[in-house]
Amino acid sequence: MLFFSYFKDLVGREVTVELKNDLAIRGTLHSVDQYLNIKLENTRVVDQDKYPHMLSVRNCFIRGSVVRYVQLPPEEVDIELLHDATRREAR
């Protein structure tokens, strides 16, 4: 539940989602669900070489299971808080 709660707090922020197939998509986090499916708005592909026809799409739904990383805006991240919360979650 930790990351679900964490991402819910990031709704409205710019994130970059990197998929397991190396595609990176940047956009505004619209919503996230318990499976960490991610909906982005105003998305654009970070590296256009691999998927040139994708370019910019308005709304995008990304399956949670294909996400490798979610890159967060550094100013939004309280590392100590996150560290603390993950340790607690683990026990």
Next chain:
Amino acid sequence: MAVGLRHFTARAGNGVGEPILDTDNGEELVHVQPSVSVAVGNRASESLGTLYITTRQVIWLSELDREKGYAVDFLSLSLHAVSRDPEAYPSPCIYTQIETEADEVEDESEDSDSECSEVLDLSKIREMRFIPSDANQLDTLFQVFCECAELNPEPIEEGEEEGHNWIFSADQLEDEAGAGDDVEWHFSQNPTNTIGHSNGHHDLASSVLELQINDQRFEDAEEMEQDADTGHHHQSQQ
């Protein structure tokens, strides 16, 4: 359960020719959209078909060719999006990416083959577009795709939960050597509250179990207190 795009030809014998679904296992038809073209990979669009969205998969059946149809499980759809950028594709459409088994391998041959060959290897297709003749339907279609995708989270495999040994700190390795995995992770219900393991059928909205163990082994060892980690709580006391 096949990964990727596949041919679909199972139609009901009646005049409408709706796809035959796996109703015994609970598959239901959610949305039907007639007058939809489909563009598979880099190929030109194939017109005049009907899109059937079920609780498990997306099916497109050709109206012209009763033997032609495509289907892809939601489990294989990595992403879907509303594409309105004419530079990306001339017509507004639902753009989807399909996870294939060959995803690790760069398959360049798909581009050259798809132009000339009639027999298409669907399992290598990584992109697919659904182009409704009525562009106003796009938002509805996108919504239906979202709803049905949410119905298809990753299934939990049997073996995964037992060998679930997450390491959180180097200190833990000492404990694990002696204790094994007997006491730590045995919740009475399914232990789904581990980090990163949130895909599955389990209802994460239910409360997380608080593990109460009064066991000396879980007391903080002397050396751990010297770590001076901020906010290091003694949870086992609560």
